[in-house]
Structure formats: C-alpha cells, structure tokens
Amino acid sequence: MNEELLKWIYPKKYGYTWYTTLTYSLLFFLGIYIIFKILKKLKIKIDYKLAFAIFPFILIGSTLRTMRDALILTSLVFVTPQIYFLISLLTLTILFISKTIEQKFFIPYEKISFISGIIVEIFLLLTLPIYYFKALIYLIPLLTFFFLLVFNSNTKIENKILIFSQAYDASISYTAMKFFGYKEQHVLPNILFSLAPLETFLIIKPLIAILSIILLDYYIKQKDLNKYLKMIITIIGIAQGTRNLLNLLCLI
Known part of the structure; x- marks a missing residue:
C-alpha cells in the first residue's frame, strides 16, 4: 500500500x-x-x-x-x-x-x-495475552484518588462520570509514559509534554472535562443534545483509557 x-x-x-x-x-x-x-x-x-x-x-x-x-x-x-x-x-x-x-x-x-x-x-x-498486572500497582491508587474526589463532588451523576472518564484516561496514559516508557502519539499532548512535566496531564484532562461541562450547560440548552455531547466525551475517555490499559497489561 x-x-x-x-x-x-x-x-x-x-x-x-x-x-x-x-x-x-x-x-x-x-x-x-x-x-x-x-x-x-x-x-x-x-x-x-x-x-x-x-x-x-x-x-x-x-x-x-x-x-x-x-x-x-x-x-x-x-x-x-x-x-x-x-x-x-x-x-x-x-x-x-x-x-x-x-x-x-x-x-x-x-x-x-x-x-x-x-x-x-x-x-x-x-x-x-493479558499478564502484566504490575501496572495496576501504579494505577489503582491514582484511580481510587480520582474516584473518591470526583464522586464526592456536588454535581450531577452524568457530570461525575464524564470527569472520571477523562481522569481514568489521563491516569492510564500517565502511568504508561512515566513508568513503562510508552510514548504519546497525539499532537496536542506532545506539545504539552514538551512544555511541562507529565504530571500536568493528570490535572489538565479533568479540568478540560469540567470546562466542557460548563460550556455545554451554558451554550447547549437542548436537553437531548446536551446529554448526547456529554456522553460522547465520556465515551472518548473510556475508549482511549481502556485501549491504553489493555496495551499496558499486554505490554504492547
């Protein structure tokens, strides 16, 4: 080809x-x-x-x-x-x-x-070939921290799930790059990592999720469309995070 x-x-x-x-x-x-x-x-x-x-x-x-x-x-x-x-x-x-x-x-x-x-x-x-469970030693504390932080907040359940989905993705990406030598493939995160430490990713992704919620609630008044766009952002976090998690557990 x-x-x-x-x-x-x-x-x-x-x-x-x-x-x-x-x-x-x-x-x-x-x-x-x-x-x-x-x-x-x-x-x-x-x-x-x-x-x-x-x-x-x-x-x-x-x-x-x-x-x-x-x-x-x-x-x-x-x-x-x-x-x-x-x-x-x-x-x-x-x-x-x-x-x-x-x-x-x-x-x-x-x-x-x-x-x-x-x-x-x-x-x-x-x-x-899932076998490398050592990665969970690093992941579980991070995910537990974000879970407790997000789900104890005072907001709608769909907003909590959206924010956690992005924290989930960020935690897995951070762990893979910080401890196992993986590289980021996307353009914007690579620009960020050239300017700031990897740890900023753990802060920025949840903050972007929160900003997305604020903007959607302010500008998108149609209830179904508002919920749909939030669902899409949640899906992106879960999908990317799960793929990265499986790659890590298989050491691909």
Missing part, C-alpha cells in the same frame, strides 16, 4: 500530524452528528438506558484496537479512524435489532444490547 496513504490510516506506526488530527476531527464531528440523527430516528432517548446499552461496545472497540496493536488482527479496518466507523455501525445495528425485539416481545432493548455486547467482549478479552 502507498506509504503516504499508510501515514493517514495508521498513525500509531507513523505518528499523528496536524493534518491527520484535523481530518480525523472533522470526520469525528460529522459522525457524531449523523449518529445523533439516527438515534432520533430510532426514537432512542439519550439517557441511562442508552448508556447501559452501548457500554460493552465501547469496550469492544478498545479491545479490537488492542488486538490490532498485538497483531492478533491484521486488517487496517481495526485502526483509527476506520475502527470508529466499524464500532458505530455495529452498535447502531445492535440497537436497531434490540429496539425491534423490544417492540415485539417487550424485552427492554438496553438489556438485549448489553448482554449481547458483554458476551462478545468476554470472548475478545480471552484472546488477548
């Missing part, structure tokens, strides 16, 4: 650039807009039921990405940004099937979706 094309579709190997970052960002925003419209069409509310229904598929996306990093899977379908389209399509398909079953048999769609996703996720996890 053409070397220049590979640089666009396999940034883990070649590194992210401003061009790939901008392109992926535009595709991402277009994608979340389309998905929002599809959810409206399917008459799926943006609520805890939807979050419960899609949670396993966030993990599936992260696990498939790690399987590609481990070369268990070799297709470029499983790298960024293709993996996002794949998981979005899979999730929407399962949601559609689950809603159809709910309408005919009165089984809650979120339960059908969740159970289906968890079964697939367990199967995928069993294929990974």
Whole structure:
C-alpha cells in the first residue's frame, strides 16, 4: 500500500500530524452528528438506558484496537479512524435489532444490547495475552484518588462520570509514559509534554472535562443534545483509557 496513504490510516506506526488530527476531527464531528440523527430516528432517548446499552461496545472497540496493536488482527479496518466507523455501525445495528425485539416481545432493548455486547467482549478479552498486572500497582491508587474526589463532588451523576472518564484516561496514559516508557502519539499532548512535566496531564484532562461541562450547560440548552455531547466525551475517555490499559497489561 502507498506509504503516504499508510501515514493517514495508521498513525500509531507513523505518528499523528496536524493534518491527520484535523481530518480525523472533522470526520469525528460529522459522525457524531449523523449518529445523533439516527438515534432520533430510532426514537432512542439519550439517557441511562442508552448508556447501559452501548457500554460493552465501547469496550469492544478498545479491545479490537488492542488486538490490532498485538497483531492478533491484521486488517487496517481495526485502526483509527476506520475502527470508529466499524464500532458505530455495529452498535447502531445492535440497537436497531434490540429496539425491534423490544417492540415485539417487550424485552427492554438496553438489556438485549448489553448482554449481547458483554458476551462478545468476554470472548475478545480471552484472546488477548493479558499478564502484566504490575501496572495496576501504579494505577489503582491514582484511580481510587480520582474516584473518591470526583464522586464526592456536588454535581450531577452524568457530570461525575464524564470527569472520571477523562481522569481514568489521563491516569492510564500517565502511568504508561512515566513508568513503562510508552510514548504519546497525539499532537496536542506532545506539545504539552514538551512544555511541562507529565504530571500536568493528570490535572489538565479533568479540568478540560469540567470546562466542557460548563460550556455545554451554558451554550447547549437542548436537553437531548446536551446529554448526547456529554456522553460522547465520556465515551472518548473510556475508549482511549481502556485501549491504553489493555496495551499496558499486554505490554504492547
């Protein structure tokens, strides 16, 4: 395959650039807009039921990405940004099937979706060479600290989950880079790390999450859209953090 094309579709190997970052960002925003419209069409509310229904598929996306990093899977379908389209399509398909079953048999769609996703996720996890649990020695104290700090705060539960998802991602990235020699692939964090210590990442990501909540609550008054955008930010934190965690536990 053409070397220049590979640089666009396999940034883990070649590194992210401003061009790939901008392109992926535009595709991402277009994608979340389309998905929002599809959810409206399917008459799926943006609520805890939807979050419960899609949670396993966030993990599936992260696990498939790690399987590609481990070369268990070799297709470029499983790298960024293709993996996002794949998981979005899979999730929407399962949601559609689950809603159809709910309408005919009165089984809650979120339960059908969740159970289906968890079964697939367990199967995928069993294929990974997870063995390096030493990383948890560094991670557990950090995650416990953020969990207690965030969930003892006086804010809505969805805001707490959003903030913790970003703290979760930051904690895993920090641990991987600080103690195990991993390198950041993205442009903006690399600029930050060239100007300040790694520890600033642990502060900045949760602060950006808090700022996002403030801005969304101030500017986005439409309830469904507000919740949807918060859910997207939460998904990003969980997905990136889980992929990095699995890579670390497999020493990839």
